[in-house]
Amino acid sequence: ETGVTQTPRHLVMGMTNKKSLKCEQHLGHNAMYWYKQSAKKPLELMFVYSLEERVENNSVPSRFSPECPNSSHLFLHLHTLQPEDSALYLCASSHRGGPGNEQFFGPGTRLTVL
Amino acid sequence: GDSVTQMEGPVTLSEEAFLTINCTYTATGYPSLFWYVQYPGEGLQLLLKATKADDKGSNKGFEATYRKETTSFHLEKGSVQVSDSAVYFCALSDRSGNEKLTFGTGTRLTIIP
Numbered sequence: 001e002t003g004v005t006q007t008p009r010h011l012v013m014g015m016t017n018k019k020s021l022k023c024e025q026h027l028g029h030n031a032m033y034w035y036k037q038s039a040k041k042p043l044e045l046m047f048v049y050s051l052e053e054r055v056e057n058n059s060v061p062s063r064f065s066p067e068c069p070n071s072s073h074l075f076l077h078l079h080t081l082q083p084e085d086s087a088l089y090l091c092a093s094s095h096r097g098g099p100g101n102e103q104f105f106g107p108g109t110r111l112t113v114l
Numbered sequence: 115g116d117s118v119t120q121m122e123g124p125v126t127l128s129e130e131a132f133l134t135i136n137c138t139y140t141a142t143g144y145p146s147l148f149w150y151v152q153y154p155g156e157g158l159q160l161l162l163k164a165t166k167a168d169d170k171g172s173n174k175g176f177e178a179t180y181r182k183e184t185t186s187f188h189l190e191k192g193s194v195q196v197s198d199s200a201v202y203f204c205a206l207s208d209r210s211g212n213e214k215l216t217f218g219t220g221t222r223l224t225i226i227p
Contacts, residue, residue, distance in 0.1 A: 004157070006157075024181075040219070041215040041219065042118075042217045042218060042219045042220075043203070045214060045215070048214065056183065056214065090157055092157075100161055101146060101207040101215065102148070102163065103160075103215060104160070105150075105157035105158040105159070106157050107155070107156050107157045108156075108157050
């Protein structure tokens with residue numbers, strides 16, 4: 001595997017379910033990100049982990065819970081979501097302090113909340 | 115705060131037409147500027163970037179020049195192909211070290227044969 005991978009690619013869940021999204025990067029980066037992409041809205045940065053510590057949480061509801069066990073893996077734990085949380089969730093990684101802070105993105109998980 | 119404004123889409127062009135997608139930004143200091151592209155069913159890919167004023171980023175026939183005086187980073191291509199159909203995002207990164215990218219809303223481009 002190369003680059004940034006995300007699983008699952010598609011997820012349908014009910015509002016009472018608990019599920020997790022997984023992201024893995026094979027680039028030797030030390031910063032990882034979760035973004036939410038909704039139709040007709042700019043990408044929304046949800047969480048940033050740098051050197052495995054959370055450095056930013058953009059007022060994301062507590063029903064989204066990130067976990068970064070090491071520099072290669074990032075999870076987004078989901079529980080009691082709402083239909084408006086349906087979106088494409090993108091993971092990205094970068095080398096902290098790298099030139100121009102170039103981020104590499106995974107293919108995303110398309111989430112549908114019923 | 116920082117912001118990026120890019121031209122509203124969708125944009126539809128014929129193959130071999132000239133493409134311009136406008137992007138302007140507001141930021142304190144001297145940000146780095148990027149264009150990302152998202153093909154159907156995929157994540158974002160970096161298309162090109164520029165890290166200082168007057169730099170020109172280029173890739174796959176696309177170009178954009180960092181214009182500090184007009185706070186712009188317009189994307190251009192001289193002759194588009196059907197395979198260029200995608201959504202294009204302009205973005206900036208400040209130099210504060212907070213690892214944050216600010217994106218525009220994206221411009222959907224469709225090229226017809």
